[in-house]
Amino acid sequence: MPPHLEHTLNWPPGLPTRLSLQLMPERAAFDPATRTLFIADVHLGKAAVFRARGLPVPQGTTTGTLARLSQALDRSQATHLVVLGDFLHARESQASGTLAALSAWRQRHPHVRCLVIEGNHDWHAGRVQSSFDIQSSTEPYVHGCLQGVHHPPDQGPAGMLTLAGHVHPVLQLRSRFDSLRLPAFWLNHGVLTLPAFGEFTGGFALNPAAHPGSQVFVVGEQVLPLAPQS
Numbered sequence: 001m002p003p004h005l006e007h008t009l010n011w012p013p014g015l016p017t018r019l020s021l022q023l024m025p026e027r028a029a030f031d032p033a034t035r036t037l038f039i040a041d042v043h044l045g046k047a048a049v050f051r052a053r054g055l056p057v058p059q060g061t062t063t064g065t066l067a068r069l070s071q072a073l074d075r076s077q078a079t080h081l082v083v084l085g086d087f088l089h090a091r092e093s094q095a096s097g098t099l100a101a102l103s104a105w106r107q108r109h110p111h112v113r114c115l116v117i118e119g120n121h122d123w124h125a126g127r128v129q130s131s132f133d134i135q136s137s138t139e140p141y142v143h144g145c146l147q148g149v150h151h152p153p154d155q156g157p158a159g160m161l162t163l164a165g166h167v168h169p170v171l172q173l174r175s176r177f178d179s180l181r182l183p184a185f186w187l188n189h190g191v192l193t194l195p196a197f198g199e200f201t202g203g204f205a206l207n208p209a210a211h212p213g214s215q216v217f218v219v220g221e222q223v224l225p226l227a228p229q230s
């Protein structure tokens with residue numbers, strides 16, 4: 001991967017490096033030691049759900065989300081994919097168009113091992129069909145000093161870095177004449193909350209000043225750490 005695009009997060013800070021994660025502008029985190037790519041809150045088929053319920057929303061969001069996922073997999077050369085919850089949005093997400101796009105994506109990456117740590121939307125949407133060779137689990141992902149869950153805890157276990165989703169963190173940037181909302185990684189009390197991966201998702205606006213000691217990494221063309229707040 002071009003190293004200038006990523007921000008490398010070493011954990012735990014101040015100690016000999018035991019874990020190095022590459023935070024990618026595709027809104028993914030990559031563990032090069034295990035060649036595992038982590039994403040959260042994909043919400044495939046969300047636009048299809050809205051259309052099924054009579055709301056006019058754009059088409060093509062599933063295709064765009066899966067294209068960005070392919071880009072992240074190709075750049076990282078990951079062999080494992082872990083989705084930290086909410087892979088599908090609702091039961092209507094299992095519409096033929098969404099499943100056809102997912103099937104085409106799976107055929108492009110047949111050798112990538114995929115695991116979904118089930119989130120609240122997955123419980124309603126139903127598990128992804130086994131024909132896609134995507135595994136599901138209600139238990140956390142655990143490997144060494146890294147664990148992956150859907151709902152972020154208030155504080156992670158001592159000596160571990162917890163990766164989570166669910167919150168959809170964004171940073172609101174304001175100037176005198178304009179404002180901008182950007183996806184963000186949020187590290188707080190040993191929990192790294194990933195930005196929502198899906199194209200068609202909302203976001204929770206972070207207030208870094210309200211969480212002293214936390215770190216925010218803003219996602220644009222590059223992943224850049226936000227300067228500490230005074």
